[in-house]
Amino acid sequence: MSGMTPIVEMKKINKFFPGVKALSGVDFRLFEGEVHALMGQNGAGKSTLVKVMTGVYKQDAGEMLLEGRPMRPDTPLAAQKLGINTVYQEVNLCLNLSVAENIFIGKEPKKLGRIDWKLMNQRAAEVLKRLNISVDVTRILSSYSVAVQQMVAIARVLDTSAKVLILDEPTSSLDETEVAQLFKVIRKLRDEGMAILFITHFLDQTYQISDRITILKNGEFIGEYETGKLPKLELIAKMLGKELSEFAYTTNPDERKKAAAEAASDSGTVLSAKALGLQGSIAPFDLSLMEGDVLGLAGLLGSGRTEMARLLFGIDYADQGEIFVKGKRVAISSPKSAMMAGLGFCSEDRKNEGIFAELSIRENIILALQAKKGVFRYLAAKKQLEIADEMIRALGIKTPNSRNEARQLSGGNQQKVLLARWLTTEPIILILDEPTRGIDVGAKLEIMELILNLSRKGLGVIFISSEFEEVLRCSTRIAVLRDKVKIAELAGENMTESGIMRTIAGGK
């Protein structure tokens, strides 16, 4: 490799944001015909590097070369013209346009100077077919799930004959078959000579697809490695700078399960739902959660896990069934009433349903607590500061100051802020919808550790994750969903990956 000129080479890149050194002296090389994984913890600077490369940000120092010649894209458009196509971390599409348009806008097929809609729709369907997706491409994008949207974002950049393809966490909301399909396409493109930069927090995926790995840590360049020559543990160690044994509980699920089962057996029920359901959203289900229980929700994308969480938290209003908290029937008609009843909920869509981008980190953290206390019992500034700093420390949120705007945080740190928001309300039941999505290994472990610690203190947790491994690791029991129906509850012996798989496959 060292003999060739890289397609893209970045040398000694520096990028500062007010109070944050996002990148300092980062080197990066991307070659033709390779899949290059960029690894690092939340806030390591991965997305920033991508944005510098594609003209969203301008670097403060350093130079960039494209096929050996200096390049200076100053807008994403310019980068595209240079042959660099990107799917950014935040799915960036226009929900008001049709699926086909989202794929083709800016490069629509034309006939006699006007957009050829027929051809466009046809071609869009074809591109999506390569990803094994078949949807009505003339419908507007907002009518499809995040997963479909993610695939559309990928389809958009697959269409062209670009030299470089950048995918910033494209798989965070895809299920396994979708990932497999995506990888097939990526491999094909690689074999055709495209250079692909791939960012993910899934280590397995990194090993499945990548040829080489560049590791960043705290905005600094750690090293560039051949994937085959870098054992997984070493990779993790390099990313974390931490020893794995520190996370004893989670790495030893069996012991944990035993301990938790004991704890749960002699404690009371904190939450139970009886025949709770909403027409067209989720079929009536029963559910009960003990003190110190972690109930995992497993299922494929679109199986109705989010719907279940939304019903419990009063975001959608159930048209049948009832909810009991600590044995008392409660009327949950809004998130506020759910909160007052002792529930907390971290949404899977943190950009639109979680974070207040322009509010400070501190305000983001105390908001739910404040809402719980009511308008008039305003937390004094000092108290706010105390709570926020405590949380920032406890969850390891990377920020120089709790006064900074939340939008400046990296995705994973925003997730932690959300978690902090709910923890400060001291809920007795916490619902976490994909809290580990788009989060690096270190933070994932930290969050899972946190969940377990909380449950040990008596908190009841409902934990949703698309990774069965995580669900298995944390949960004392697992509810399995399929097609908006809760089909089974697994405990003890049956709680294995194959058990879940079999249950999901079972009914068909």
Place this chain on the structure above:
Amino acid sequence: MAILKSLSRAKIFWPIVALAVLMCFNLFFTPNFFRVEIKEGHLYGNVIDIIKNASPIMLLAVGLTLVIATKGIDISVGSIVAISAGVVAMLIGGDLQGVPKYPIPYAMGAAVLVSVLAGMWNGMLVSRIGMQPIIATLILSVAGRGIAMVTTNAMIVWLYAKPFALLGQGYFLGLPFSIYIVAALVLLTALVTRRTALGLFIEAVGINPTAARFAGINAKNILFGVYAFSGLCAGISGLVVCSTVMSADGNNAGLGYELSAILAVVLGGTSLNGGKFYLLGSLVGALIVQTLTTTIYAFGVPPEIAKVVIAMVVLVVSLLQSFKFRAMVAGFFGKREFSV
């Protein structure tokens, strides 16, 4: 609190600069602009006029600041001013001897009540029915003037009840009485929004209503509340407007005030995209707008080009607030970036 203050101070800097520039212009070019004398036991001068005449806009701006912070807008306030003025005038009545038909406080209370109801109507359309604010309030801005005309029978109602003149024409400790009303309202609003969590909730709703709901904030009630409050402010403003000229003119009272007030809020640093709001900034914005008007009168700008002058000043003040513009002027050329 300290942080909030320092932030708002930074925000308020540019509006104050703009105001200072306008004042400087007058210092050099308008004779006697800053002369303040004592007449009839109170202060008398252009500067006093500016404060006095800016009061109605300031009152509106207070309400609008909160509305705009929720990413809304209220273009009906001008019409509500007319309604409030009409109601109070009809209830006090045009008796030449100055004997009010109904006691003045009752009349004022009724006018304010009607205005709050109007605000609640807007709030209902926005928060419950989910209409877009500009359209929801467009309805009342069109119909409201009609309502004002109906209340006054399309006549200008002249008032002669002396005590009522205090609001808009009276003086207290040498200063226009209306400025105390403004001060009281602002103080109260600042207290309620900054000493409770209301301000934070309003900002949260303005930035991300869904997330606000998920965090347990009753976004609908907040929206409803700010529009009702805006109605209240417009109602008080209507009283002052009516008292200033001791008459209610359904056609012209408050005409175009909504644009001036929105301008004041934006010049004061609150973004039309919602979020952080700056009450003091809005007041400075209102002063800018009024200083401009008074300057045009006092300097003797011909009416034909007055509008052009206003346009230019609005433009310059807006540019002053643009970070990009300041960066450009400061010579940081080519530092283009997209915030994502």
Place this chain on the structure above:
Amino acid sequence: AKPAGKNWVVGFSQIGSESEWRTADTISVQNAFNEDPSFTLIYSDAQQKQENQIKAVRSFIARKVNVILFTALVETGYGPVLQEAKQAGIPVVMIDRDVQEADRGLRLTIMGSDFVKEGEKAAAWLGDYLKKIGKDDGKKAINIVELQGTTGSAPAIDRKTGFANGMKDHPNWKITRSQTGNFTTAEGKAVMEAFLKADKKIDVLYAHNDGMALGAIQAIKEAGLKPGKDIIVIGVDGVKGAFQAIVAGEQNVTVECSPLLGPQAVQAIRDLRDGKKLPGRIWTIESIFDASNAAAALPTRQY
């Protein structure tokens, strides 16, 4: 024309309801026609927009009215639609405000007042009054400030012109400041406040309507001066408020511009229906009111 005694539909396109004067005008016309059951009045308010007036006249034609009463917002631009009315055989009677010369053939007659003349009357009155109180020696400068109506509106332009015409005989009269008060009391007051601070000596205030004059009177009082004595106050229109102010000695004069055109209009249309020929111009009866006759007239004022 149709046979007499038959029911007629009258379309009335009014400018709007921008002032109390205008409202009085509208009500006067409406009442006058409603009192006579042989007329059906269709009324349209253009909300100060020329395009709305044109639309209204078009709709009148579609509705096949017998006659159109028309107050023109501006002088120009009604040619095409008046042409259409003529083609449809519908006579047009102008009321209060006329259309420009070129289009006058398209309408039957005009009834109403003359804004230029109002301005001239105001200037003439001022000349007499100054002579009477012996303030004007023909040499010493008389400083006049003017509160204009809405910039560009016909009454504002004409009343300014008329007054300027009247001033030609008095070289020592000087308009020191002139600014728009948009015909409103509030702005009249605000502008006058600024005038008072900028100029040491103001002898006369000429306001294009009474509303602004009344606002200015309050500003004068706040400045510690006596309106009507220290500063002579002239208004136009003759609204009730002005009469009250004249009686109170705070305003000196108002030049009447009567809005009560209804009875005259009905009479004209009746004549038309009866097949009589209308004169080319019907003047409204108007006078001027100052301290000498205002008190007597006050109880009879309708608006």
Place this chain on the structure above:
Amino acid sequence: MKPKISLNSRNLPTLVTLGLFVLMFGVGSISFSGFLAPQNFLNLFIDNSYLLILGVGMTFVIISGGIDLSVGSMLAFSTMLSSSLLEKSHWNPMLVIPVVLLSGVALGLLMGYIIQIFELPPFIITLAGLYLARGLCYVISIDTIGITNQFWQDAAHAQVVLIGGAFISPSVVIALVVVMAGMFVSRSTKFGRTVYAIGGNEQSAILMGLPVARTKILIYVFSGFCSALAGIVFTFYTLSGYALNGANMEMDAIATVVIGGTLLTGGVGSVLGTVFGVMVYGTIQVLIVFQGTLNSWWTRIAIGFLVFLFCLMQRLFESRKGARGRKRVPPASAAAAS
């Protein structure tokens, strides 16, 4: 343009507006003789041709998530400029038209440039534009300027007779051409689709590599052009320039666009919807004239009430439609922060 009109969610608001128009016209026809005449229908176009043109420009602005308050004043300025060039400077009409259109383009460019480059809110900058254009009117003349120019006279008096003796004016032809062009541009060009994308999510549009800055500026240029053209058409209508023309007309334009189903939050709407919006608006006015006894101030209340009914109905239709899927975040809340 899309070949078939299907009843999908995207053109539902347009159809609702169309339905309401038909309903109102039907009510008028039943209640008043002379209402249901071909000419009365065509009058809607004759009397609102300038509003149609303004509406097309405004539709683009609003779909992009912006707003243009200057259109009414720009129209007035355009009437003043053309009438003074024709009558005072005696220019050739063939020169006046392009110069006036260019002036609209220039003012639009100025506003668009400031909005885009300095990241200032369109509401405020176009408000400044409103004052500026109105002020320039007075600078030209505070008097009305009647137009005697023969070309203009001909354009004003000309009637394009259709079958059955009913006629339209040349202005209607111009307006329809603008409408067609607007429909074409919005549906079938990259520029048009970029406008929708910006309205949907500006940040996304940037990251998708769309020419956002250029498009945003062009939107205001186009709106400026439309205002200037509407001004010319307006002079065909009134044969004069008048500084007070088009006061508050921006609100009429915005109202018709909104009644036509375009969302003020951007991203959703259509030019055809605006056409129906204008028709509805015109029909309301004609109905009120035909009715003929409503007091002037009651008409205002009535118009306010009608706008209310319209928006209410649209909201109901929308929520009925939205009730089918589970309610997700509306795209509006993801609107770009600046």
